[in-house]
Amino acid sequence: MTNQTNEQKKEREPCTNSIQCNNPEKEEQLQKQKINEHLGKIKHKIAIISGKGGVGKSTVTANLAMAFAMDGNKIGVLDADIHGPCIPKMLGLKGQKLKGDKKGEFSPVTGSLGIKVASMDFLLENDETPVIWRGPLKMRLIQQFISDIAWGELDYLFVDLPPGTGDEPLSVMQLIPDMDGVVIVTMPSEVSEAVVKKSVTFARQVGVPVIGIVENMSGFVCPECGKKIDIFKSGGGKRITQKLDVTYLGTIPIDPKVCNDSDNGIPFIAEKSDSPTAEAFNGIINKIKQTLKKS
Ligand SMILES: Nc1ncnc2c1ncn2[C@@H]1O[C@H](COP(=O)(O)OP(=O)(O)O)[C@@H](O)[C@H]1O
Ligand SMILES: [Mg+2]
Structure with a gap:
């Protein structure tokens, strides 16, 4: 009996790489x-999410990674934003390439402090x-991005x-097993307040705990006169945490230094400054650490 159809032949081929596999069940397995x-x-494993783009999700991710690495932890960052990936730029790794091997595995790029x-x-x-x-x-x-990166310990x-x-954030959340929780980043405006509700519902629907909400870009202190201006209003993040019964992690002001540091590939927190923005960042990071210790 040598008269096999092509389909049968394909099924019998051993699957060594999910790109080449033609059998959906085997592929999933x-x-x-x-x-x-x-x-x-x-x-x-912690995901950083937001109801919409441009609120500072990647900035918070890069700074969290750096802060935890500065504490001596072994850190990885998976930039799952396939349309606007900016973690490499923010961590000073722009221009680097992922290296794949014959088995279809990729090694992550290593940055400062071994991130x-x-x-x-x-x-x-x-x-x-x-x-x-x-x-x-x-x-x-x-899917491949999640399954084929060899992170090690x-x-x-x-x-x-x-x-x-x-679909995209949903797939990532569903594919990564045993996620510890999500940090939701938002802005103080009412528009953002409405979208943040969706993020909380989203996390609850996929069964991942909400570690808390960060209100970014909250107020700007004029360097000339010291007056605080609430460019995007204020307090939206805190209000929403009370309504939704989730932890309020804190507020980060608009600070040109945060943006400049990101553009220069150094997370703001690495500077160890004692500015109000650094204090705000550190407060948030400490709250996240405390929450993780309890869980
Ligand atoms: N608190 C802040 N102060 C000043 N600039 C900020 C602040 N947070 C984020 N940014 C800047 O705003 C832009 C959008 O932030 P980003 O983290 O890329 O947002 P997202 O990942 O949510 O799309 C970036 O240029 C970043 O450097
Ligand atoms: Mg981003």
Whole structure:
């Protein structure tokens, strides 16, 4: 009996790599196996989410990673924002590339204090070409990104999720097992207040605890006269935490230094300054550490 159809032949081929596998069941099994193998030696996994983009999610992720690394922890950052990956830039790793091996595994890029980073940015040819993969292909890419990065042993993996509560963040949350919790980043405006509710509901629906809410870009202190101006209003983040019964982690003001440091590839927190912004960041980081210790 040598008259096999091509389909039968394909089914009998051993699957060694999820890209090449043509059997969906085997592929899923293989993927789960790889996820367990690659994420199995990570003690804590924390996702940073927001209802919309531009609120400072990546800034918070980069600073959290640096703060925890400065405490002597082994840190990884998974930049899962495939359309606007900016973690490499913020951690001074722009221009680096992910290296793959024959088995289809990728090693993360290592930055200062040994922070390991995986980002779509490390796979792109240049900054001008947008990622225009659609639907299933995009999901496959996200799946591979989660299953094929060999992180090794880590104390914490911080996952910078794509903005919003759609298919992409949902896939990431569902694929990463045993997530410790999510940190939600928002802005003080009423518009942001409405979207943050969606993020809380999203986390609850996927069964991941909400560590708390950070209100970023809250007020600006004029360097000339010292007066505080609430550019995007104030207090939205705190109000919403009371309404939704989640922890309020704190408020970060608008500070040009935060933006400049990100642009220069050094998370603001690494400067160890004693400015009110640094105090605000440290307060938030300490609250997150306390919450994680309790869990
Ligand atoms: N508190 C802040 N003060 C000044 N600039 C900030 C602050 N937080 C974020 N930024 C800047 O705002 C821009 C958007 O932040 P980013 O972290 O990329 O947002 P997101 O990841 O939510 O899209 C970046 O240029 C960042 O440097
Ligand atoms: Mg971002």
